[in-house]
Amino acid sequence: MTASSFPVLSALIFFPLAASLALLAVKGEEAVRRLTLTAGLAEIALALPLAGFDLTSGGFQFVEQAAWVPQWGLTYHLGIDGISLLMILLTVALLPLCVLCSWHYISRRIKEFHIVLLLMTSACVGVFAALDFVLFYLFWEAMLVPMYLLIAVWGGPNKRYASIKFFLYTLAGSTLLLVAIIAFYAAGGTFSIPELMTKTFSPRLQFWAFLAMALAFAIKCPMFPFHTWLPAAHVEAPTAGSVLLASVLLKMGTYGFLRFCMPLTPDACVTFAPLMIALSLASILYGGVIALGQKDMKKLIAYSSVGHMGFVTLGIFLFSQRGVEGAVMQMLNHGITTGGLFMLVGAAYERSHSREISENMGLGKYLPAYMFFFGLFSLSSLGFPGTNSFVGEALVLVGAFQESLLVGGLAIPGAMLAAAYMLRLLQKLAWGEPSKGATFTDLCPREWIYLAPLAVFVLYIGLAPTMTLKVMDPSIDKLLKDFSARTEYAATARPINLAHTPVMNGKEANQ
Amino acid sequence: MTLALLPEILLLGLIVLIFCLVVAKPGKDVAGTWLPVGCLAVLAAAGASLGQSAVLFGGTYQVDPLSQFMKMAVALGLFIAVTNSRGQATLKDEMRADYSMLLCLSAWGLMLLASSVELMTIYISLEISSYALYALIPLRAGDKRAAEAGIKYVLFGAAATAVSLYGFAYITASQHTTFLAELTTKPWDFATNPGALVGLIMFMAGFMYKLALFPFHFWCPDVYQGTSNETAAYAATLPKLGAVVILVRLASLLVPGQPGMTILAVLGAVSMTFGNLSALVQDDVKRMLGYSSIAHAGYVVIGLVAGTAEGLASASFYALVYILMNLTCFWVVCHLSKDGRNMRYADLDGLHQRSPVFAFVLAVAAFSLVGLPPTAGFMGKLFLLTATWGRGYDWLVIIAALNTAISIYFYLSLVRHAYTHDQPTEPAPAKGRGLALGALFAAVILLIGVLPAPVYELAVRAGQTLMP
Secondary structure, three states, X not given: OOOOOOOHHHHHHHHHHHHHHHHHOOOOHHHHHHHHHHHHHHHHHHOHHHHHOOOOOOOOEEEEEEEEEHHHOEEEEEEEOHHHHHHHHHXXXXXXXXXXXXXXXXXXXXXXXXXXXXXXXXXXXHHHHEOEHHHHHHHHHHOHHHHHHHHHHHOOOOHHHHHHHHHHHHHHHHHHHXXXXXXXXXXXXXXXXXXXXXXXXXXXXXXXXXXHHHHHHHHHOOOOOOOOHHHHHHHHOOHHHHHHHHHHHHHHHHHHHHHHHHHHOHHHHHHHHHHHHHHHHHHHHHHHHHHHOOOEHHHHHHHHHHHHHHHHHHHHOOOOXXXXXXXXXXXXXXXXHHHHHHHXXXXXXXXXXXXXXXXXXXXXXXXXXXXXXXXXXXXXXXXXXXXXXXXXXXXXXXXXXXXXXXXXHHHHHHHHHHHHHHHHHHHHHHHOOOOOHHHOOOOOHHHHHHHHHHXXXXXXXXXXXXXXXXXXXXXXXXXXXXXXHHOOOOOOOOOHHHOOOOHHHHHHHHO | OOOOOHHHHHHHHHHHHHHHHHHHOOOOOOOOOOHHHHHHHHHHHHHHOOOOOEEEOOOOEEEOHHHHHHHHHHHHHHHHHHHXXXXXXXXXHHHHHHHHHHHHHHHHHHHHHHHEOEHHHHHHHHHHHHHHHHHHOXXXXXXXXXXXXXXXXXXXXXXXXXXXXXXXXXXXXXXXXXXXXXXXXXXXXXXXXXXXXXXXXXXXXXXXXXXXXXXXXXXXXXXXXXXXXXXXXXXXXXXXXXXXXXXXXXXXOOOOXXXXXXXXHXXXXXXXXXXXXXXXXXXXXXXXXXXXXXXXXXXXXXXXXXXXXXXXXXXXXXXXXXXXHHHHXXXXXXXXXXXXXXXXXXXXXXXXXXXXXXXXXXXXXXXXXXXXXXXXXXXXXXXHHHHHOOOOOHHHHHHHHHHHHHHHHHHHHHXXXXXXXXXXXXXXXXXXXXXXXXXXXXXXXXXXXXXXXXXXXXXXXXXXHHOO
16 A cells, blocks of 8 residues: 555545635635636646556555544545546546536526535545445435535426435435444444455345345446436436536446445345346346437436446446456446536537427537537447447446356347437437527537547547556456455356356356 | 532522512513523533532432533523524513523423432422423413413323323332432343333333323424424423433333333334324424424434443433534524514525525534434434444334435425525515524534534443443
C-alpha cells in the first residue's frame, strides 16, 4: 500500500461539501454556475494524486483511517482498489460536465441545483471510497436525498410520482442491507470491510445476508423485475440528474455485488448464481425488447440501461476472469456512453422542447456535429467494435460462452436487440421524415466542450483498453482468488467444451 | 450533595420564583422574558453535575450517570419547549405565567423521576409530572377540542395510574421491598413468583401509557391534535424521557428470553408497525407526529429487550435524540403557525420560498426521524439495532428495519410539501423569529449524526451503572 501524506480521498469527499457551503454566500446565477464549474475542475485537480495508484497491487491504496465511534468499533476508513478508482474517476469527471449541460436547461432555483449536484458528488465518491461498512451505508443513504431533490424539484411534469417511487424503492431495498451489516458485525466482530473479507461466515448467515444485500443492490442496478422505478425516474429527471443516475448511481448496485456479495458471501453467491444469471438474462432481453417499442428517447435509453446493466450482473455472476473484467469495463463504459446519450437528448430537448423521437427527426442535414456525437454514442451503446462498449460486452460474452452455451446463446439476442433499437433511433434522428431540424442550431462551443471528453473516452477505451484493464486487473485477480479459495467452485477460466450442460444442472453439479 | 442536586434545586428555585411573582402580580406574564435564560442555566447545571453520584434520602434517591444523562436531556428539552412556547397565540395573556410554571413543574417531576430508585418515589415523581401536564393540555383558548383532549388525557392517565398502583401492591406483597436495588436480587420468573411478574407488568403499564406504547396509545393522537401546538411539542417529548428512564431501570431486572421481556418485545414490534401504518394516512401534521411517537416508543423498546449495558445505553441515547429531533420538527410547525392553528401538510407548501431556513431545518428533522444518515436519528437507530442483534430478538430488529421503509413516506411528505410544492397564494402567517435557534438544532442533529461518540459515551456510562 502506498503511504500518502495528503488525504486524497477525504479531500475528494469534503471539497464538494465545502464548495456547496461557499455557494450559499454567492449571489447571481452566472456566478453560481461559474463557481460550481471551477469547483468541479478543482475536484478533478484534487484527484490527480490518484495517478500514483500502484498498478501492481490488488490491495486497498490511499488508505485513511481514524477512530469514529470507538464504542462500536466504527472507523473513518477510506481506501480504493482498481475497481473503485475507476468509479471515482468517472464520478469526479462527470461533475463539471453536468454543470455545463445544465447551463441553460436549469432556469429556476439555480443555486440549490448546484448545491445538490455538489452534495451528490460528495456522497458518490464516499460510497466508492468507504472501507467501513457503516460509513459505506451512510454515504449510500445520504445520496438518496440529493437525487430525490434533483428529480422532485427540477423534474418534468410527472416528477412527484417519479421521485417518490425512486425514494421508496431504493430506501425499502436498503433497509435490510443495514440488518445484514449488523449481522456481519455480530458474527465478525468488526465493521471494517477489509477485515470482514478475511473471515468466513456460516452458510446460514451467508444465505440470508446475500438475499438482503442482493435486494438492495438489485434494486439499485436495477435488475428485472426491480427496474420499474428507473424509466419513471429517468424520464422525469433533468439532464444532469439522468446523467448522474445512469452513470454513477446504477453502478453502485453492481459495485455492491463486487465489493460485498462476492467476498463476504461466496458460498451464497454460488448458490444463487443460477438465479442471478437468469435475472440478468431477463434484464438483457426484457430491456432490449421494451426499448424497441419506445417513442420517448429518454425512456428508450432508460430501458437500454436495464439491458446493459444486465450484462454487468451477468459478468459478475460468472465468477470468471473474463466475466468480471467485462462487467467492470461495462460499468465504466455504460457510464460514459449513456451519460453522453442523456446529455445529447437534453441538448435536443433544449431545441425542440420534446423528447419524442417524432419531434426530433431528420436532424442529420441541419445538425451534423450533433448527429456525429449521437452516432458515435449510439454505436458505442450497441457495442460496435472500436468503441468502448464492445470491449466490455465482448468480454462478458466470452465469459458467458465459457460458462455455458445456453447462457452465451441467450445473451447474444440482447446484443442484437441493442443494435436494433439504437440503429432505429439513430436512423429516425438522422434521416427521419418529416424533418424538424430546419430551425435548430447546431452544437454550440459549450456543448462541444462537454461532449468531446466523453467521445474521446469512447474511442480511447474502445481502441486501447489495455490501460483500463491494467488498472482493474490486480484487484479482480485478488477478488477472484479469494473467492475461489473459499468456494470449491472453480473460478478460473474453464475450457469451453466442459460447459455443454445447461446452466442449472451445471451449477448444481459443481457444488 | 449540593452539586449533585444542583439541576433540581435550580429548577425548583425557578418554579418558586414564578409562583411568588404570579401571586404578587396576578395576570401578568412575569416569566416570559427571563425564563429561557433560566432554563439554559438549568441545562448548564445539569451539564455540571454529569459526573456526580450520590445516594440520598434513605436510599430512595440515587444520582448516577443514568439519572444525570436523563436530567441533561430533560433540561435540554425544557429549554426548547419553554423557548418554543413564547408568543403562543392560543394562550390567554393572563395564563402565560401559569403556563410557564406548570411546564417547569412537569419537567421538575421528570428530573426527580430520573433519580428515583424506589417504587413509591417513582410513583410520586411521575404524578408530580403528570398533574402539571393534566392542567397544561386544555390551555388552548376557545378550542373545544383542547378541553376534550384534556379530559381524555386525565381519564386515561388516571386509569393507567390505578393499574400501576395495583401492580405496585402486587410487587410489594410478593417481594417484600420497594427498593429497586433489592428487587434486582429477587426471582422474577413466572414459575416461582407469578404475582411479582404480573405486578411488574402492571406497574410498567403505567409507564407504557406515558410512552404511548401500543396498546396504551389511544390518547396520543387525539391529545396532540386537540392541544395547542406548543403543548403538544412538550407532551410528545419530555414525558417519554421519564418513561424511558424507568423502563430502563426496570428492564435491567429482566433477562432476555423471560416472558416479561418477550411481551415487551412484541409490544414494541406492534407499536412501531401500528404507529407507522396509522401515521401514513394522516393529514394533520401534529396527528402524524402523534402516531410517529407511538412508533418511536417501539424503537426504544428494542434497546430495552437486548438485556445488555449497550442496549440500555442505546435506548437512552435514542431517547435523547428523539426529543431533539421531534422538538425540532415541532419547532418549525409551531413557528409556522402564527395564529396557533393546526398545521396540515398543505400548509407547508412552498416553504422553501417563504423561509429556506425553516424548510432546511424541517428536512433535517424529518430525515432524522426516518433514520437517514447523516443525522442523529440514523446513529440512534444503528446503535439500537446493533445492540440487539444476536440477543434472541433478531425478528424485532428486522421488523424495525422494515418499519423505516414504511415511515419514509409520511416524513418525506413533510419535505415534499416544503420543497416541491408551489406556494399557495395566501400561506398561513408565520412567526418572524426562531430561525437562528431552529438552525442551531438542525446543526446539532447533523453533528450528533456525524460524530455521535462523545454523547454516546455518556449514555454508555449510564448503561454500565445498571449492568456492569
